[in-house]
Amino acid sequence: MIHLGKDPIDIAALRRRLDSPEDGAAVIFEGMVRNNSHGRKVLRLEYQAYEAMALRKMAEIETLARRGFAIRDIAIAHRLGVLELSECSVAIVVTSAHRPAAFEACRFAIDTLKKIVPIWKKEFYEDGEVWIEGSHS
Amino acid sequence: MSIRVLFFASFADIVGKREAVLSAPAFPDVGSVFAGFKTQFPRLAEYRTSVLCSVNSEFARPDTPIRDGDEIAFFPPVSGG
Numbered sequence: 221m222i223h224l225g226k227d228p229i230d231i232a233a234l235r236r237r238l239d240s241p242e243d244g245a246a247v248i249f250e251g252m253v254r255n256n257s258h259g260r261k262v263l264r265l266e267y268q269a270y271e272a273m274a275l276r277k278m279a280e281i282e283t284l285a286r287r288g289f290a291i292r293d294i295a296i297a298h299r300l301g302v303l304e305l306s307e308c309s310v311a312i313v314v315t316s317a318h319r320p321a322a323f324e325a326c327r328f329a330i331d332t333l334k335k336i337v338p339i340w341k342k343e344f345y346e347d348g349e350v351w352i353e354g355s356h357s
Numbered sequence: 358m359s360i361r362v363l364f365f366a367s368f369a370d371i372v373g374k375r376e377a378v379l380s381a382p383a384f385p386d387v388g389s390v391f392a393g394f395k396t397q398f399p400r401l402a403e404y405r406t407s408v409l410c411s412v413n414s415e416f417a418r419p420d421t422p423i424r425d426g427d428e429i430a431f432f433p434p435v436s437g438g
Contacts, residue, residue: 269365270363270365273414273430276415297413310437331404335423338437340433351433351436352436353436354436355434355438
């Protein structure tokens with residue numbers, strides 16, 4: 221399941237949608253807006269996407285995660301538009317019978333998303349704003 | 358032939374718009390389209406080695422050929438997540 225949009229991400233709802241009795245483990249990654257970046261105070265973020273391509277790349281990541289790890293289900297959601305501090309920008313939910321695959325698939329999904337999905341983050345500071353280029357883990 | 362060119366993030370700021378439609382007898386490849394915009398918008402040259410491109414939502418290279426009706430996009434390294 222993949223989702224890209226301006227609405228706030230409801231992680232609890234995502235988790236519930238993946239719920240299934242065969243699962244022994246669920247791993248959730250939540251990425252939030254941090255109040256600082258490279259020593260500067262961040263006021264808010266804006267995310268922009270090449271939406272058609274981003275959806276394609278997110279679907280590819282879902283396929284790769286399902287093929288590469290013994291998981292049952294995965295949900296990848298990314299929010300667009302202006303986000304305030306501490307709001308959720310990205311969420312990954314993975315369910316599986318056993319926990320090793322869930323941890324690994326979740327890590328794989330977020331790491332790969334940050335490398336290949338055409339989404340860009342703009343940081344707003346007290347004295348300016350800048351588009352961030354490249355992924356900084 | 359006619360193609361749609363999309364710009365994102367700082368590229369859209371530099372070019373002043375998020376999309377353009379170009380018509381010409383031919384566009385050899387993706388690189389030549391970018392070169393054309395670089396001439397018009399010299400600040401794009403800062404991204405000469407980091408610019409990413411796509412054709413019809415698939416990552417492409419400067420030497421990727423272009424066909425009539427293609428959607429090309431140019432953008433800086435991604436920063437989602």
